[in-house]
Amino acid sequence: MMHEGVPTANKALIRCLYHSESPLMSKYLNNRQHGFWGTPFKSATNSNRGREMLTLRSPRDDVRIATATPDDGTALILRNEWVNGDYKHMVLKASRAACQAQPGQFFNLLCPAEGSMAPFFRRPMSTYGADPHRGEVEFLYKVTGKGTLALSQLQAGDSLDILGPLGKGFRLQPNWQHIVIVARGVGLATLAPLAEAAHAHHIAMTVILSARSKHALLIPSQQRFERLGARVLTARDDDGTSQLDGIERMLREIIVQHAPDALFTCGSKRLTALLKRLAAEHGIAGQVAMEEQMVCGLGMCQCCTKVFEQDGKPISRRVCVEGPVFDLSEVVA
Amino acid sequence: MMHEGVPTANKALIRCLYHSESPLMSKYLNNRQHGFWGTPFKSATNSNRGREMLTLRSPRDDVRIATATPDDGTALILRNEWVNGDYKHMVLKASRAACQAQPGQFFNLLCPAEGSMAPFFRRPMSTYGADPHRGEVEFLYKVTGKGTLALSQLQAGDSLDILGPLGKGFRLQPNWQHIVIVARGVGLATLAPLAEAAHAHHIAMTVILSARSKHALLIPSQQRFERLGARVLTARDDDGTSQLDGIERMLREIIVQHAPDALFTCGSKRLTALLKRLAAEHGIAGQVAMEEQMVCGLGMCQCCTKVFEQDGKPISRRVCVEGPVFDLSEVVA
Amino acid sequence: MIDLSVTVGGLTLKNPVMPASGTFAEELALLLDFDRLGALVTKTITADKRSGNPLPRVCELPGGMMNAIGIPSKGVDDFIEHTVPFYQRFDSPLIASISAPSATQFAALAARLSATPGIAGIEANISCPNIEAHGQSFAMHTASTAQVVSAMRAATSLPLWVKLTPNSGEVVNVAKAAESAGADAIVMGNTLLGLSIDVHARRPRLGNVMGGISGASIKPLMVRLTYQCAQALDIPIIGCGGIATAEDAIEYLLAGASAVQVGTATFIHPHAMQHVIQGLEAFCEQEGIAAVRTLTGGLNDAPGALFGATP
Amino acid sequence: MIDLSVTVGGLTLKNPVMPASGTFAEELALLLDFDRLGALVTKTITADKRSGNPLPRVCELPGGMMNAIGIPSKGVDDFIEHTVPFYQRFDSPLIASISAPSATQFAALAARLSATPGIAGIEANISCPNIEAHGQSFAMHTASTAQVVSAMRAATSLPLWVKLTPNSGEVVNVAKAAESAGADAIVMGNTLLGLSIDVHARRPRLGNVMGGISGASIKPLMVRLTYQCAQALDIPIIGCGGIATAEDAIEYLLAGASAVQVGTATFIHPHAMQHVIQGLEAFCEQEGIAAVRTLTGGLNDAPGALFGATP
Numbered sequence A, B: 001m002m003h004e005g006v007p008t009a010n011k012a013l014i015r016c017l018y019h020s021e022s023p024l025m026s027k028y029l030n031n032r033q034h035g036f037w038g039t040p041f042k043s044a045t046n047s048n049r050g051r052e053m054l055t056l057r058s059p060r061d062d063v064r065i066a067t068a069t070p071d072d073g074t075a076l077i078l079r080n081e082w083v084n085g086d087y088k089h090m091v092l093k094a095s096r097a098a099c100q101a102q103p104g105q106f107f108n109l110l111c112p113a114e115g116s117m118a119p120f121f122r123r124p125m126s127t128y129g130a131d132p133h134r135g136e137v138e139f140l141y142k143v144t145g146k147g148t149l150a151l152s153q154l155q156a157g158d159s160l161d162i163l164g165p166l167g168k169g170f171r172l173q174p175n176w177q178h179i180v181i182v183a184r185g186v187g188l189a190t191l192a193p194l195a196e197a198a199h200a201h202h203i204a205m206t207v208i209l210s211a212r213s214k215h216a217l218l219i220p221s222q223q224r225f226e227r228l229g230a231r232v233l234t235a236r237d238d239d240g241t242s243q244l245d246g247i248e249r250m251l252r253e254i255i256v257q258h259a260p261d262a263l264f265t266c267g268s269k270r271l272t273a274l275l276k277r278l279a280a281e282h283g284i285a286g287q288v289a290m291e292e293q294m295v296c297g298l299g300m301c302q303c304c305t306k307v308f309e310q311d312g313k314p315i316s317r318r319v320c321v322e323g324p325v326f327d328l329s330e331v332v333a
Numbered sequence C, D: 001m002i003d004l005s006v007t008v009g010g011l012t013l014k015n016p017v018m019p020a021s022g023t024f025a026e027e028l029a030l031l032l033d034f035d036r037l038g039a040l041v042t043k044t045i046t047a048d049k050r051s052g053n054p055l056p057r058v059c060e061l062p063g064g065m066m067n068a069i070g071i072p073s074k075g076v077d078d079f080i081e082h083t084v085p086f087y088q089r090f091d092s093p094l095i096a097s098i099s100a101p102s103a104t105q106f107a108a109l110a111a112r113l114s115a116t117p118g119i120a121g122i123e124a125n126i127s128c129p130n131i132e133a134h135g136q137s138f139a140m141h142t143a144s145t146a147q148v149v150s151a152m153r154a155a156t157s158l159p160l161w162v163k164l165t166p167n168s169g170e171v172v173n174v175a176k177a178a179e180s181a182g183a184d185a186i187v188m189g190n191t192l193l194g195l196s197i198d199v200h201a202r203r204p205r206l207g208n209v210m211g212g213i214s215g216a217s218i219k220p221l222m223v224r225l226t227y228q229c230a231q232a233l234d235i236p237i238i239g240c241g242g243i244a245t246a247e248d249a250i251e252y253l254l255a256g257a258s259a260v261q262v263g264t265a266t267f268i269h270p271h272a273m274q275h276v277i278q279g280l281e282a283f284c285e286q287e288g289i290a291a292v293r294t295l296t297g298g299l300n301d302a303p304g305a306l307f308g309a310t311p
């Protein structure tokens, strides 16, 4: 079936569990702008395919968060090209629901199975791009193990079962003037769409790219961010600058000069801890996109839980539904 | 590894278990002759790659049967084309040992595994053609289940692990003048090389082709056998002639007119029973190539056993090593 | 129209297909119409809050998986306050799966839920391999099974399904013990205890060291256990283990099951249960079967003719 | 050069890799140099001729197989007259696998073989699921195991390996019973009893109805059982079940096995054992390990840190 689609649950208002940080509806106004990294997100209007609005109960308060319902569909691969030695960029023709994906949301991909080395679980992958007008979604992925190897062997014209958009993405406040994004390695794939969204929101950006030396993604990312008008600082391991204290110095300077409204990062524990400390110190907001091994991606299996803190008490949250983007204040350093 | 090869068992004379019917070394003198069905067999000289002659103990007597040692190797697919709606003809570049295959011997093919529907056991397939000079082996197979479907999807340039030649093939006595081959359905693939060998031995042939109506293989087989100088009689289900009694009438006529030395068939129980009866009645030799579910194809797993009779007593024989070709006198109708 | 309805342990289900506990939750309503399912089986809950096991809690196996989730739970209060109301929207019967450390606590929890409107039945998970040390759950032995089931039987009049473990060497005796103690149905069964090692790290792949194997690799084992239980019991059996297609489900029905549960398959294909139900209907149409329940115990299990010769 | 030698139950083997009984026979000498194998384990024999089970005797499973061959045998006379002499050409120790209907007959067969030159050890197959009704083999229970092993111990001074079954619910106790009764090593283990049904024919896929599951699907179960036995026993354990690669073998060694047996994999890849041996050597080279035996019991089985919060 080309596209499973959501049941026309006309009968019942389906209330689910969902985490929400800010009361703002997660709406982003994005205008079209091509970047090397593909098309940024279109405006996330909730598709009115006669579906009841899905309201998800947040563990703390009962705020209704209108969000795109995930779709369990089959997408058609348009392009699946090497960006460099390790990374591939995949572009697919996908369903309307899939193309509603927001920065920080992800998809669970059913990698093709080849003989005994077949991957079994689906593999989670951040939305690298989603364009409802062109009906396309994009992934930028590092080929590391069985699943990503299987993905890398797919060719234009092949189909791929994708489940998404899943989880809660980044939240941008309309009154924000300036944000700082600290990106490292494969986290670039998750943060690039955030930069696109901020740009569309006319929010100024400083991006700190921290990567091993001639890291594959370094140069192309730098160009993409600069095209979005971001001030790009690079911190490279080989010249010693990307040590944590180097990044801390840069951040302190930016905080002094630009009084940024929020700090963003993805994945690395040490960077997350640094940003949490600085955000608390200067009363700045902050969000981090996290990664954990996943099976269902929907919140059912309980394998992707992490310990967070809320009002000083430890609480267990599922990265797939209560994340992957969490507020820095909740994260346990 | 392109080709596993046999261990240079220089140290020990390896005695194995093997069944033998006639004392004649299984030698066939075949000259080259192209037929639609591909190249017939070359002369089966035991390859002198410094290997001890492998002598296999026959259950009843200690006759030494020099036979090609099976090879566990990887062959390269040259062609894998549809012959008609159901059948494919595969031609592969294979090892020297593989190309020594005799009519009636078979290979155990490692079908490629595709996701959860992957076949697990190797699939046994008769040698449809083997040519040591061109270094090629051929299979003619009907696409029915998981394994043959996987085989059918292989393309020129793909590789396929083939284990063989396996088992004992047809035995032709040099003093034979005339033989009768009764072929039905997929059995044609097993019997075609026998006709080639008989022709090379200047042994006259009558072939009775029994197949459902416009059976896929009927016409091309008829042409191939006629090119070998065989008299071809067809018995088609749809015109009622291929009923068993129709074939019996034809056989009795041939026995009266030509006094054939031996009767051959493959697979079908009813045809085998008919030939056994007539052979016993007229004191004519006869052989049948049998099929049974197989796993190892080497005689180790004991799953392919059938009950035969010897000196009037029932005895269990493995179709893969003591066959697949058995003498009609041993077969239990 | 094919009649897909079945009766299981005092409940009539619109079809024999339901989720396996722990592989199904409210979020699936975003993708699947719960009204199409035969029953709705919730994640096992415990009276008190539980954190669950150390990470990693899952690992891949060829064609399957292993888990040691360890039953994290928000406790029975949250279950009654939030979870049960959520499921009231749907007309498929709600089966609450429960676990507890002792027979008395199992009975107390069962009683508490029996007093909660909207719960159609209780599935007693006396077979989780990841709670006690090395899988020594109640369902390993007949005595502990009889004790915990009779305690629960006395505490509730709701249909009581007892979920067994393939790790016991006397599954049929355990099943009979549950039947005699008042179980209305047997669920056969929970995961098979295993160990998978990362040879480079020299570490178990699961934080809990051992875990429960599930998926295609356990299907032939669980079909065998379903068949053996069906021969020995009068109460219905619900088959569970490696079901991903209608054919898998039909194997269990022919072996003697009256209904089936789909677990791991839903993680890979969220619409798996829907496909199984559609497949059952198509199979019945092809085979000219009017009611799917007639498949139950339909296996012709006469052995093949004796092999008439020695080698 | 890496030292691949291991000592198992009184025997020193040139490497830890040997065939699993019933998946290896003289014909493999056409393809594999038997002198490269750690030991040569023969198909289980019985004193008298046996015909074996009805056909079909095998069926495919996803990533594995099931069999109910039923131990067809030419009897001990033919074994001593033809089979043992064949294996004298090779310097790897010959292990004769035996089965019998009673403890006394097991002992008699063991004694007969002990008097036959060329047999280095005896593997007692007290775990075949396909002989007695529904897998009730000796190794299902401690008492029957103790009885049969002590009878054999008294009948032979050859190294005595006892092969166990995963179908028992008390495998560790059975292993300890075998140890106390004098076993020199435990083979863990034989096939897992299963049932696979052809839903269109409504028939079991095997003539014997049930059969033994083998291949990749049983590896995590057998590694777990190997690990549990290793914790409880002093005698060495030979791991068996789903081994196709060196990594599979190393999982068993880390779990506590001193040697391993390769079965089903040889049916698919006749050179499987050769590849496992080569892979073990390469692994030791990469990891800077001088002797493969040091891997035995090398698993770091400390559980992960407790999960510090409830949902």
Ligand SMILES: Cc1cc2nc3c(=O)[nH]c(=O)nc-3n(C[C@H](O)[C@H](O)[C@H](O)COP(=O)(O)OP(=O)(O)OC[C@H]3O[C@@H](n4cnc5c(N)ncnc54)[C@H](O)[C@@H]3O)c2cc1C
Residues within 6 Å of the ligand: A106, A119, A121, A122, A123, A124, A125, A126, A127, A140, A141, A142, A143, A144, A145, A146, A147, A148, A149, A186, A189, A190, A290, A291, A292, A293, A294, A324, C060
């Ligand atoms: C929410 C989320 C978003 C992600 N976005 C991206 C992205 O945009 N680009 C990208 O290259 N990678 C991304 N990752 C990581 C990606 O999921 C892993 O690289 C991938 O799962 C590895 O699978 P494999 O089969 O190649 O590796 P294997 O080692 O064979 O995987 C084995 C198992 O471990 C899991 N696993 C391995 N590494 C990770 C990881 N880092 N995170 C989560 N699970 C892992 C796999 O899913 C699988 O279950 C993301 C992960 C998460 C959780």
Ligand SMILES: Cc1cc2nc3c(=O)[nH]c(=O)nc-3n(C[C@H](O)[C@H](O)[C@H](O)COP(=O)(O)OP(=O)(O)OC[C@H]3O[C@@H](n4cnc5c(N)ncnc54)[C@H](O)[C@@H]3O)c2cc1C
Residues within 6 Å of the ligand: B106, B119, B121, B122, B123, B124, B125, B126, B127, B140, B141, B142, B143, B144, B145, B146, B147, B148, B149, B186, B189, B190, B290, B291, B292, B293, B294, B324, D060
């Ligand atoms: C010695 C020998 C020679 C053969 N030669 C030919 C040939 O030249 N051309 C040809 O088209 N077929 C031949 N066959 C039959 C061929 O092996 C089967 O068609 C093939 O195994 C079917 O596999 P599958 O995966 O497509 O079918 P599936 O139904 O998926 O197979 C399931 C299992 O049954 C076994 N099986 C199914 N049918 C047969 C059968 N007829 N004989 C033996 N095992 C079977 C398969 O090997 C497999 O183990 C031969 C069989 C034998 C034993």
Ligand SMILES: Cc1cc2nc3c(=O)[nH]c(=O)nc-3n(C[C@H](O)[C@H](O)[C@H](O)COP(=O)(O)O)c2cc1C
Residues within 6 Å of the ligand: A301, C020, C021, C022, C023, C043, C044, C065, C067, C069, C071, C097, C125, C128, C163, C189, C190, C191, C213, C214, C215, C216, C218, C240, C241, C242, C243, C261, C262, C263, C264, C265
């Ligand atoms: C991630 C996971 C969590 C599970 N949680 C539970 C549970 O909470 N209670 C329970 O009775 N069974 C639980 N199970 C077992 C399943 O309900 C089912 O019995 C088992 O997985 C076999 O079925 P399957 O092969 O279809 O998954 C769980 C299984 C998995 C894979």
Ligand SMILES: Cc1cc2nc3c(=O)[nH]c(=O)nc-3n(C[C@H](O)[C@H](O)[C@H](O)COP(=O)(O)O)c2cc1C
Residues within 6 Å of the ligand: B301, D020, D021, D022, D023, D043, D044, D065, D067, D069, D071, D097, D125, D128, D163, D189, D190, D191, D213, D214, D215, D216, D218, D240, D241, D242, D243, D261, D262, D263, D264, D265
């Ligand atoms: C076809 C077949 C025949 C077997 N015959 C025997 C046997 O005769 N004696 C025995 O002890 N085990 C026998 N086994 C079990 C294997 O020795 C081994 O214990 C089991 O298959 C698990 O290992 P594997 O997964 O590597 O095959 C047999 C297994 C198969 C598949």
Ligand code: FES
Residues within 6 Å of the ligand: A293, A294, A295, A296, A297, A298, A299, A300, A301, A302, A303, A304, A305, A318, A319, A320, A321
């Ligand atoms: S991946 Fe299943 S709950 Fe998060």
Ligand code: FES
Residues within 6 Å of the ligand: B293, B294, B295, B296, B297, B298, B299, B300, B301, B302, B303, B304, B305, B318, B319, B320, B321
């Ligand atoms: S196929 Fe294994 S003995 Fe014939």
